[in-house]
Amino acid sequence: MARMKFLCDAERCIECNGCVTACKNEHEVPWGVNRRRVVTINDGVPGERSMSVACMHCSDAPCIAVCPTNVIYQTEEGVVLHDKDGCIGCGYCFYACPFGAPQFPNGPAAFGARGKMDKCTFCAGGPEENGSQAEFDKYGRNRLAEGKLPLCAEMCSTKALLAGDATELSDIFRERVLRRGKGVEAWGWMTAYGKDKEEAK
Amino acid sequence: MSTILTRRGGLGLLLALAVWLLALGSAPVMAQAEPAAAQVERQQTQPLNNAPVWREVRSGESHFTTVRGPETGVLIQNEGNTWRQWRNGPISFYGGILLLVVPTAIGLFFAVKGAIKLHGAPTGRKMQRFSRFERFVHWGTAGSFVVLGITGVCILFGKHFIEPIFGNAVLGGLLWAGKTVHNYLGPVFGVFTLLMILTFLRDNVWQAIDSVWIRKAGGIASGEHVPSGRFNFGEKTWFWIGVTFLGLLVAISGLVMDFPNFGQTRADMQLANIVHGVGAILLIALSLGHIYMGTIGVEGAYQSMRTGYVDETWAKEHHQFWHDEVKAGRSRP
Numbered sequence: 001m002a003r004m005k006f007l008c009d010a011e012r013c014i015e016c017n018g019c020v021t022a023c024k025n026e027h028e029v030p031w032g033v034n035r036r037r038v039v040t041i042n043d044g045v046p047g048e049r050s051m052s053v054a055c056m057h058c059s060d061a062p063c064i065a066v067c068p069t070n071v072i073y074q075t076e077e078g079v080v081l082h083d084k085d086g087c088i089g090c091g092y093c094f095y096a097c098p099f100g101a102p103q104f105p106n107g108p109a110a111f112g113a114r115g116k117m118d119k120c121t122f123c124a125g126g127p128e129e130n131g132s133q134a135e136f137d138k139y140g141r142n143r144l145a146e147g148k149l150p151l152c153a154e155m156c157s158t159k160a161l162l163a164g165d166a167t168e169l170s171d172i173f174r175e176r177v178l179r180r181g182k183g184v185e186a187w188g189w190m191t192a193y194g195k196d197k198e199e200a201k
Numbered sequence: 202m203s204t205i206l207t208r209r210g211g212l213g214l215l216l217a218l219a220v221w222l223l224a225l226g227s228a229p230v231m232a233q234a235e236p237a238a239a240q241v242e243r244q245q246t247q248p249l250n251n252a253p254v255w256r257e258v259r260s261g262e263s264h265f266t267t268v269r270g271p272e273t274g275v276l277i278q279n280e281g282n283t284w285r286q287w288r289n290g291p292i293s294f295y296g297g298i299l300l301l302v303v304p305t306a307i308g309l310f311f312a313v314k315g316a317i318k319l320h321g322a323p324t325g326r327k328m329q330r331f332s333r334f335e336r337f338v339h340w341g342t343a344g345s346f347v348v349l350g351i352t353g354v355c356i357l358f359g360k361h362f363i364e365p366i367f368g369n370a371v372l373g374g375l376l377w378a379g380k381t382v383h384n385y386l387g388p389v390f391g392v393f394t395l396l397m398i399l400t401f402l403r404d405n406v407w408q409a410i411d412s413v414w415i416r417k418a419g420g421i422a423s424g425e426h427v428p429s430g431r432f433n434f435g436e437k438t439w440f441w442i443g444v445t446f447l448g449l450l451v452a453i454s455g456l457v458m459d460f461p462n463f464g465q466t467r468a469d470m471q472l473a474n475i476v477h478g479v480g481a482i483l484l485i486a487l488s489l490g491h492i493y494m495g496t497i498g499v500e501g502a503y504q505s506m507r508t509g510y511v512d513e514t515w516a517k518e519h520h521q522f523w524h525d526e527v528k529a530g531r532s533r534p
Contacts (some may be wrong), residue, residue, distance in 0.1 A: 039273075070369055070372065088380040094467065100272060
């Protein structure tokens with residue numbers, strides 16, 4: 001069984017926000033909720049790096065550990081999903097998550113009336129029947145059940161964002177790292193925007 | 202830094218909390234420009250080495266993003282893990298034990314010693330102990346407190362005792378209602394607590410005669426009736442530590458979580474949640490003692506708060522100085 005993972009290559013991300021848009025469109029995510037976001041470090045300064053972040057589908061997920069109604073669970077493929085029917089909107093998953101993945105349709109509302117938590121599903125829907133309208137309304141498209149990978153990664157123009165089986169992703173990334181800075185650079189920020197190799201020396 | 206605190210037990214967690222609190226205070230001071238310069242320099246000397254960038258990723262600083270929302274610019278916040286360890290660790294474990302031990306101890310005490318009964322015969326003459334307003338404030342606080350206590354305990358411990366018995370769907374439905382009630386009733390409790398403090402403040406100021414009560418430990422063990430003013434030292438302790446300190450602590454920390462719309466960060470709300478949990482568990486434990494004494498523990502105590510009147514014998518035996526003062530016309534009933 002595969003262990004599903006996201007991987008974002010900071011050498012390749014160009015902050016196009018295509019993943020954010022693809023996700024919002026595919027799942028018809030509620031207004032105000034962004035299951036994925038791109039954060040740029042040192043924006044506008046030489047050496048800036050961007051990375052796309054969403055739910056990282058942790059093995060020891062803090063959200064699962066703190067949920068008072070026990071509605072967050074992990075599938076056999078390592079995808080962290082939740083049952084919105086039992087969500088009370090307490091916000092504890094939002095406190096616990098290091099990545100800010102859990103979001104709430106009402107935002108930080110008075111009296112803690114946040115509404116039901118929404119987060120990245122790795123395009124794997126929820127507990128409802130696969131591909132059903134109820135599943136789509138609550139969690140968005142279930143692409144995994146259709147044999148497809150998450151749309152954010154599929155749409156990524158530079159293939160900075162990868163999604164899929166962890167071992168596959170590791171192999172791809174290892175390959176990239178080995179090729180980078182080895183004379184014939186295949187990809188990388190320095191190739192695209194950096195100084196000429198001769199100049200850099 | 203606070204990630205080192207995985208599962209190390211109490212001391213490690215304490216240390217981590219200290220580090221965390223320090224980090225909360227000092228985090229925004231770090232300059233933005235410096236790491237950028239470090240990255241530029243690193244790129245020249247070691248192309249493809251992004252170590253300065255990754256340090257920033259772990260820093261918890263807010264960076265640029267087009268997505269709007271609470272703390273969307275932060276890539277990784279470490280404090281959540283500390284909060285999780287505290288909440289799921291010592292607060293759940295020791296708090297749970299405390300909430301089981303205290304009622305058991307009270308039950309055993311009642312089984313062995315029984316209620317404190319009147320020694321003399323009731324005179325049949327009543328004197329007023331609580332005004333209508335005082336009773337309104339008391340029962341308003343008490344009612345909201347009991348509902349908040351039960352719903353709060355269910356939010357913290359529900360998945361350990363409700364789910365195994367009734368299943369996940371019942372837990373979800375119950376907690377949905379419970380959380381809604383808790384969030385709307387919380388501010389009401391806060392207002393009642395303030396009223397309670399103002400109403401009963403004057404008669405809870407410590408007096409010289411309280412030393413007698415302390416010396417005899419309230420006569421709880423001996424069954425002896427220790428003279429006291431309108432409130433004895435035990436009641437005063439409950440007023441100051443329970444109602445005033447813990448009551449305000451729980452109310453204020455609750456408001457921090459109840460109104461996230463004022464721009465609190467996750468770290469603020471995690472700290473509020475820890476304070477709220479510890480404070481509430483201690484308050485519930487103390488309140489069990491107060492409820493015991495006010496109902497089955499002392500004969501006539503419940504009637505005094507329900508009707509506002511007590512028998513003169515009761516007043517003389519439990520609050521002799523207050524009785525004498527009322528009789529002498531020096532104190533209002």
